[in-house]
Each structure stands twice: as structure tokens, then as C-alpha cells.
Amino acid sequence: MYHNVGQPRPGEYPGLTTPTAKFTAQIRFMAKMGYTGITPREWLRWRDEAATLPERPVMLVFDDAYADASRNAFPLLEQLGWGAACMVVTGYIGATNRWDEIDNLPSQQLMSADEIRAWAKRGIEFGGHTCHHVDLRNASDEIAEQEIARCKADLTALLASEPASFAYPYGGVSAAACAAAQKHFKLAFTTWPGLLHLGVAPHLTPRIGFMPGETRIGIRIHLRWGKNPYVSLHDRCIALLDITRRKVATLSERFQ
Template identity: 30%
Template sequence: MSRFSRRQGCLIILGLIFLLILASSTVSTTAVVAGRNVNRFESTALADVPILNYHKIDTFYHALSIPPQEFEEQIAYLSLNGYTTITPDDLMAYFNHDKELPEKPILITFDDGYLDNYTNAYPILKKYGFTATIFIVTDLVGHDERFMTWDQIRQMQQDGFVFGSHTVSHIALTNLPRNQAMDELVNSRKEIERQLGTKVRYFAYPTGAYNQQVEEMVKQAGYRAAFTIRYGQAGIDSNPYALERIPIFRGQQTFRSFFIRLNGAPVLERFGLIRN
């Protein structure tokens, strides 16, 4: 398929999804979810898993800031439509054929470790019985009032939340010399392990920047997988050190955008418009 025809196909598919939404009387948390890929128990192929990517849950007018009310609307939608949150360990065990997942698994992630993840997102997620994985910048924890403290992080950990590394200082690793990049990877992992008393296996690339050399350093630093900001679902054919996510942004129609991005990913993958 040519680049032009792929773009046309993408627009057509997104247009159809948009029309599907408009055909409903209202777009609400009771909307019917679009079909998923074939279930692993009906096929030898493993189903892809959506991984949501958030940053801030607050009222600031910024693309990365989702208002708490709208965040709860999204979480309520996932709950009403039968989704169950999983951990990165669950995901990797699933892809290694060692573990079964719930019928509709979803991994919810946050980058940076902002204070509002604790004050705003945490109560909402607990209300619906959900957990999340949060990638933290260790030099900012407890040292910047905009970010969480270690005591807050430990409280969330006790409720099943998982914490991974987002480096020491949130510098794009592709811009650093190798030794400095390794320090960012290793020292952040060690600090989280020291503070939380648990093995840190997962990493998210600051600013989403990575290349093959950075991927190799992430492996050498002891991580089991790493997360990007590339749009798509994680599948058995995904690179475990470049896992796709579904970034969620604020907009004039935030829930509609969330609905389209969540339900559009499997459709676009089926047509080879993303990941391939």
C-alpha cells in the first residue's frame, strides 16, 4: 500500500469511527466498546493489549493535563465496559505464554510522577478498583512540590500501584554521552529499589526519545522492558524495549478523543496503518 493510500485509509477509518460516535444519541460512559482482536484462547495468536499513557490529572489548560472530572469519565467508561487493569509483569508474562490475562486487559501508565497523580488520579482509580504504573523522575521526588514524595509513592505501592524509572533528571538519553546516559538509567533504578524495597524492571523514555543504542543501554541497565510514546497497542510482535502506548491528551472533546484513540488502535493495526 502506498503512503498516500495508507493516509487515505487512515482518514477513512477514523472518519467511520467518528460517524459511529455521532450516530449515538450521546457519547457517554455507557458507549459500547469496539471489537478487540481475536482472543488468545480462540487462536494461537496472542491478542494485543492497550496501554494508556497519561501525565497530569489537573485543571491546567495544557495538552498533557486531563481534568479530574474528565479522567473519571474515562475510567468509568473502562470499568463499565469490562476492562481490568494489569501490571507490566502481567503483560510480559502473557507475551511469554506464562500467564493468562482477563478478557479485556488494559495497562494504565503515567509519566513523570506529578503530585496530582497522588491527589487526583489515585482516589479515582481506587474508586473503580484500578491500579496504574507510574514512571518517576527520581531527582524530583520529594524535592519539587509539583511532584510526589516517597511516602506518597509507598502508600500507592501498598495498593498495588507499580513504579518504574523515568531517569534521574528527565533528560532525553539520545542527547547524552553513553556514560552519562547509563548513570541516568542505573542510578534511577537503584534509588527506586532502595526507597521501595522492590525490583525495578520497567522504564519509560523521557520525551519519548530513543534509538538502538539507547535500547541496548536500557537492557544493560537491568530493565526487562521499556515504553515509548508511539501510538498503538502492545503485541507479541512488539519490541519489548519499544512498547507502544496510547497517549491521552486534553482537547475540546477530550472523552471523544479518548474513545477514538482507544478503539481506533486495533482497527488501524488490522489495516497495517500503525506499528507495521
């Protein structure tokens, strides 16, 4: 999973923008290891119709459809002959990331309808990401259904073909969202780490979030095991330290 590819902006969520040079290095490294980028439809054809896949397939998924990804990432993938997926917030095509702007995060340009149509013919497969980038965990069942159904209808009208895949904004899955995703799409991506294999529930597909600073060893570990045990251990230690710090602060307040 990637989001922006280009120049990181001050004040944005850390790790969401992968500088172009780092992205290029990560992709070239994966290509050197023998990986080939595939699309969700290629995976589905392999799963359902026994179509062939490259020996080492990797599915890159770009969330939110930022214009910088189409400028800085897609041409390299096209050059390598890699397919990839890009998840569109259909209510804001050609506009900016309004869902972040209300939290005072920097504005970022989203792809236009023309860019989406053009890249759909050049190896990028577009999928849904709701109409308004709604956190479906906080939405009513009706809104979840509406956001997902309308998003599919918008993309079908734009591309003149039904999209196959969907990504839950913020990785937020609820029972209603999962049911709606199952009704309208063949595959839905979470943000839970892991590898895609036949045992995975298609509407709870895991994804590895590649950070800009991902090392070659990190990439190898992620692609082999779906998560990096060192990163998990590091995160757990940080959480434990945080709990200890808060407990000490509470105790010292009590004894003052």
C-alpha cells in the same frame, strides 16, 4: 499515557493536564466498555508465564510521578480495583519538575518518597524515568547508561524490589538508551502510538497519549487500533498547510 490529573496551569504544555472530571469520565467509560487496568508486571507474567489477564486489559502509565495524579487519579483506580504504572524521575522525588522550570514552564509538585511507597502497596506499580528527566537522544552513551542504571538503583532502594519498567523521557529513544533500558529493565515505553501485543519489541513499547478532550469515539478508536486515523490526517493537513504558507511567504518576499 497520562501526565498531570487536576487543574491545568497557564503556560504549561497543552494537553499534559487532564482535568479530574474528564479523567474520571474517561476511566469510567473504559470500565463500562469492559476494560480493566493492569500493571507492567501483570503483562510480563502473562507474556512469560502464561498467567491470566482480564478479558480487556488496558495499561495506564502516568509519566513523571506528579503529586496531582496521586491525589486525583489513583484513588479512582484503587476504587475500581485497577492496577496502573507510574514512572518516577528519581533525582527529583519530593521536589518539582526542574527539567521544565529551566524552560520557564510552571512548577508542579512531584510525589514524595512516602507517597510512592504508600501507593506501591495500593496497586500502583512504579517504574523508572531516568534520574534527571534527560532527553537521552542528546546524551552521551555513558550518561544514558548512568541515568538509567542509577534510576533503577534508586527505585530498588526506595521500594525494596526491582522495578520492571522504564519510560524514555520525551519519548526520546537512542541506540544507547535502548541498550541500557534492555540491560536494566524488562519493559520500556516510548511515546509512539500503537497497541501492546506480542509482536512489539519490549523495549520499544508504544503508548497512546490520551488528550483531555478525548471523546468517547476517540477512546474507542484508540483502544481498538492504537491510533486515531482522523487525528493523523488532521495533523498531516496542518503540516501541509504550514509548508504551503511558508513557501508562499518566501515567494512573495522574493518578488517584492
